[in-house]
Structures are given as C-alpha cells and as structure tokens.
Amino acid sequence: MAAGGSAVSGAALDVHAVLERRGFTLDAALAARPGETLAVMGPSGAGKSTLLAAIAGVLRLPRGHVRVGERIVSDRRSHIAPQRRGVVLLGQDPHLFPHLSARDNIAFGLRARGLDRAHAGAEADEWLWRVGLPGSGPHRPGELSGGQQQRVGLARALATRPAVLLLDEPLTALDPETAGGVRAMLAEQLPAAHTTTVLVTHDAVDAAALAETLVLLEDGRVTQRGTVRDVLTAPATAFGAVVAGLNRVVGAVVDGWWRAGGLALPARGAAAGDAVALFRPGAVRLDTLPDGTGTGALRLAAAPGEWVGRVSRLEQTVAGIRVHTAEPAVAVDLPADLVAELGLAAGRPVRLRLDVDAVRLLPA
Numbered sequence: 001m002a003a004g005g006s007a008v009s010g011a012a013l014d015v016h017a018v019l020e021r022r023g024f025t026l027d028a029a030l031a032a033r034p035g036e037t038l039a040v041m042g043p044s045g046a047g048k049s050t051l052l053a054a055i056a057g058v059l060r061l062p063r064g065h066v067r068v069g070e071r072i073v074s075d076r077r078s079h080i081a082p083q084r085r086g087v088v089l090l091g092q093d094p095h096l097f098p099h100l101s102a103r104d105n106i107a108f109g110l111r112a113r114g115l116d117r118a119h120a121g122a123e124a125d126e127w128l129w130r131v132g133l134p135g136s137g138p139h140r141p142g143e144l145s146g147g148q149q150q151r152v153g154l155a156r157a158l159a160t161r162p163a164v165l166l167l168d169e170p171l172t173a174l175d176p177e178t179a180g181g182v183r184a185m186l187a188e189q190l191p192a193a194h195t196t197t198v199l200v201t202h203d204a205v206d207a208a209a210l211a212e213t214l215v216l217l218e219d220g221r222v223t224q225r226g227t228v229r230d231v232l233t234a235p236a237t238a239f240g241a242v243v244a245g246l247n248r249v250v251g252a253v254v255d256g257w258w259r260a261g262g263l264a265l266p267a268r269g270a271a272a273g274d275a276v277a278l279f280r281p282g283a284v285r286l287d288t289l290p291d292g293t294g295t296g297a298l299r300l301a302a303a304p305g306e307w308v309g310r311v312s313r314l315e316q317t318v319a320g321i322r323v324h325t326a327e328p329a330v331a332v333d334l335p336a337d338l339v340a341e342l343g344l345a346a347g348r349p350v351r352l353r354l355d356v357d358a359v360r361l362l363p364a
C-alpha cells in the first residue's frame, strides 16, 4: 500500500486520496496488482464513493495521487480528464443510452476508439454472449430488466478494455435472485478480462465471491487490508466483525485469564494486556434463568465461558432471530420459535455459555 503519497511499483493502480470537505476527511491509500479484484467495504459515509470518484477523475484531488499503470493521472499539478484515464466507473444504474439498442450501447465505445461499424457490432454481439444475453442485441434498455441492463453495462465497460474497472455497488439495486445471477457472471468475466477492478460493496458475499483482496474503509481511512479470507477470519475492527458475522469482544488478559464484563476465558500462555476474543454467534448457547435466581450468585458460580448477561435487543435475520446481549456485547443466533418459547425481550437476564474451543484470542 502506498504510504504518505509514495508510489507502489508494479501496481496496476496506486492511489493515495486526500481530501477534506465539511467535517469529512478522506486520507486513504490503496494499490492493486494487474488483474486483481480488490473489494472495498465500509459503513455509510466512510468515503467509498468519494474514493472511486477520485480514481475515475470525476472529482479533482487537492492532495495525493492516482497512478494507472505507469501514468500519473492525478496529483497536485495534473488532472487527466475521466475519459482519458483508461478507467471506467459502473454504478448501481448503468446509465445506458435509452435510444440505442443493447448492441449499439456496447458498440458506441468501440466506435469511439476507431472500430468500423461492422467490427464494433460483431464485438458487441460477442460481449452480449459473454454476459449471458445472446439475442438481446436489438432491444433497447427500456425493454430489458434491471439485471439485464446491468449485464449490458458491464459488457459496455469491459468491451473498451479499460486498465481499471470501478464497480460501485453494482448489485445493490437488484433483487437477491437477479443479483446472484449477475454476481456469477462477474465471477466468470472479471478474471477472463484480466481487468484490474475495484469493487465497492456492502455485501461480504460479493467480496468472498469476486475479490482476492479486501480493504476496510472507515471514516475516510483504511482500517484493514488483506486477503478476503484473512480479513474475514480476523477482523481488526467492530465494523469488520459485523461484516464477517463474528462476535468480536475486547477484553484484557490478566494472570492467565481473559476477561470482559462477566465473561472469563482461560488464556494460558497469552501475553498480558488488551486482547480480543473472536467467535461465531452459533458458538454461544443461551438459556433463561430459573425464576428468582440472583444474577450475582450465578456470576460467582460461573464456569469458564459461562456468564449472565441481559438481552439488549432482538434483530430479525434470514435464518431466525439474532439476540444481542450486554456486558459484554455479544450476538447469539436462535430460531424464532425458540425466542418465542423462551419469552426473550429487551432487559431480560439470560445465562450464556460459550464453547471455549471455538474462541480465538488475538492481541487487540
């Protein structure tokens, strides 16, 4: 990664974007290898779209740089126009020309690059076939579904063989089934095109299915970068843990025990000091307390990995209900019928048992 504005050699894309506006500061560096797909995830307002806009050149960077291959396309002195950067940005809406057929939308960019009408049309047909739309060439965008339009948008973007493809939440506007189909098409076409790609997404499925590298951007800064697997198995921030679907509890190791709130875990051999415990919501069992049981008495009697907490809120998930508890803050996934049977509601004290073998302790 570029640091302090220095360039990364051998990278197909090397960016250090620095920008300030109305209380928001973006200061983020990233670099991508040729042909690599790099996913960027971050909370709303973290600066993901701003970062893409700076790379695409629709936003001028007051500080920092953007290098595409060997060419600086943006720095304090220069600002190459978006259409001359070899960079294409595709967002939720592919912005197809409504009066042109799907084939002519794709052929448009090829014609602009000097291809004659017959060759551009033939290449557009080839791309329509690659994105799973053979036979849709004569249709105008208004006659195509959202997923089909996004496929045409991708074909139009890739047909011009850009040095860098920027995808800003390309599946967000589509229903889950359509998104799955377009995602599968991207998984096939991005590696085949060998295009260096930066994919902004809020969905870990996209990162896992499409990218080699995952960058977390939070409040304008890169908080973690690594292989998708490394970031999702050892998220370094609370946001990363939510993305990975893991509990990440910050505690401290003292005298061979890790403690956070009422939860204590054996930590023999671990260095003293702050440490995080990572575990899946499914590794926790939750029971209601017998009537009249004092939480203080249970706390004293608790075995390693057992503690008494309080339900803070309930959240509907695709698989059932996620129960959030406090002291420490932990999420537990339960089937909806069990939540109803246990009568769980905010404020209710509950007994929690964590499978200690399912926990990874890492330095904070």
Ligand SMILES: Nc1ncnc2c1ncn2[C@@H]1O[C@H](COP(=O)(O)OP(=O)(O)OP(=O)(O)O)[C@@H](O)[C@H]1O
Pocket: 021, 022, 024, 042, 043, 044, 045, 046, 047, 048, 049, 050, 051
């Ligand atoms: N055109 C603009 N003018 C001024 N401020 C803006 C503009 N666009 C975005 N911002 C602000 O810049 C910051 C970063 O916004 P940005 O859209 O890049 O975030 P994001 O990570 O893409 O968010 P989201 O996931 O919600 O799209 C936010 O504080 C936002 O309010």
